Amino acid sequence: xxxxxxxxxxxIFIPVLLFIAYSEIMEFSLFFSIIISTGAIFEIYKVFNVNxxxxxxxxxxxxxxxxxxIFVQGDFNFIYLILFGVFLFIYEIVLYNDKKRxxxxxxxxxxxxxxxxxxxxxYFLFIKKNLLLGxxxxxxxxxxxxxxxSFAYFIGMTLGREKHxxxxxxxxxxxxxxxxxxxxxxxxxxxxxxxxxxxxxxxxFSFMFIFSIIVQFGDLSQSLIKRYANVKxxxxxxxxxxxxxxxxxxxxxxxxxxxxxxxxxYYI
Numbered sequence: 001x002x003x004x005x006x007x008x009x010x011x012i013f014i015p016v017l018l019f020i021a022y023s024e025i026m027e028f029s030l031f032f033s034i035i036i037s038t039g040a041i042f043e044i045y046k047v048f049n050v051n052x053x054x055x056x057x058x059x060x061x062x063x064x065x066x067x068x069x070i071f072v073q074g075d076f077n078f079i080y081l082i083l084f085g086v087f088l089f090i091y092e093i094v095l096y097n098d099k100k101r102x103x104x105x106x107x108x109x110x111x112x113x114x115x116x117x118x119x120x121x122x123y124f125l126f127i128k129k130n131l132l133l134g135x136x137x138x139x140x141x142x143x144x145x146x147x148x149x150s151f152a153y154f155i156g157m158t159l160g161r162e163k164h165x166x167x168x169x170x171x172x173x174x175x176x177x178x179x180x181x182x183x184x185x186x187x188x189x190x191x192x193x194x195x196x197x198x199x200x201x202x203x204x205f206s207f208m209f210i211f212s213i214i215v216q217f218g219d220l221s222q223s224l225i226k227r228y229a230n231v232k233x234x235x236x237x238x239x240x241x242x243x244x245x246x247x248x249x250x251x252x253x254x255x256x257x258x259x260x261x262x263x264x265x266y267y268i
Contacts, residue, residue: 014146021138026128029138030071033125037063037117039237039244040252044113047229048106055110058087066118067125074129076122084114116252123255131262136197141258144186144208145250148215152182171223183212203265211254211261218253222246 020028041059045051062084069077088111095101124141128134156178187208194204222245226234235243245252 017142018139021128021142022135024135026071026125029125029128030067033067033121034063036244036248036252037067037121039235040117040121040248041113043234043243043245044109044117044225044229047226047231047234048109050106050110054091058084058091059110059114062114063118067122070122070125070129074126076119076126078119081115081119085111120256121248121252123259124251127255127259127262131259133197137258137262140197141251141255144190144211145215145254147186147189148182148212149219149250151185152178152216152219155181155185171220174220179216182216183209186212197266199265207261207265211258214254214257215250218250221253222249 017032020032023029038060041063042056045055045059062080066077066080069075069080088107092107124138127141128138131137152174156175159177159181187205190204190208191201194201197204199207222234226232233242234245237243
């Protein structure tokens with residue numbers, strides 16, 4: 001039943017995401033970046049029992065401001081994240097007057113999740129806004145992450161030996177076979193589409209090989225966060241896939257590296 005839900009959700013959302021990636025209408029990408037960043041942050045708040053409305057409102061404002069600045073100016077403006085830190089510190093100082101409200105863990109979760117998710121995932125919008133062939137690169141980004149995750153999962157579950165599982169303790173089911181499948185299969189497949197992006201065989205393989213490593217560690221980083229929160233999924237909004245952070249963890253983690261790989265292999 002869960003597998004069927006995953007298929008149905010994928011059939012609904014994959015065409016939408018591919019359209020967003022390839023569309024030249026930047027408002028779609030802006031809205032998408034805001035939704036994913038806000039949803040992922042709110043899910044982290046929920047699993048770590050952060051309940052104060054102030055944190056939710058502050059995060060929403062900063063996500064919108066940070067992404068809208070990229071949409072309008074085409075560049076990052078870290079003043080918004082700095083302001084977020086200032087307001088967060090002020091609010092925490094006030095709370096600290098009440099001993100029952102003191103919580104270093106809560107403060108670090110809020111601080112980390114916002115700076116991590118907002119500053120990382122904004123690179124998707126930055127790529128669409130600034131890079132030559134930005135829509136093509138955005139399309140490749142989605143397809144690559146899905147391919148890496150899918151090959152790693154299905155090969156790992158079908159061919160992965162029990163004794164080869166648990167190579168990373170944060171993800172006990174991940175096997176060496178799955179990790180290698182997610183590494184090499186996408187790296188070989190991109191060679192057949194290299195001309196579409198103006199890459200040589202060596203550039204295409206190297207590009208995807210490095211990116212595949214980063215994507216899989218992005219998935220493991222999300223597993224680490226869930227282990228700390230002691231939950232299986234961060235949400236349930238996407239049937240069969242869990243929450244927004246569950247589904248977009250690899251993308252959030254890997255998109256800045258993806259941008260710098262483009263600069264390294266394509267523009268230099």
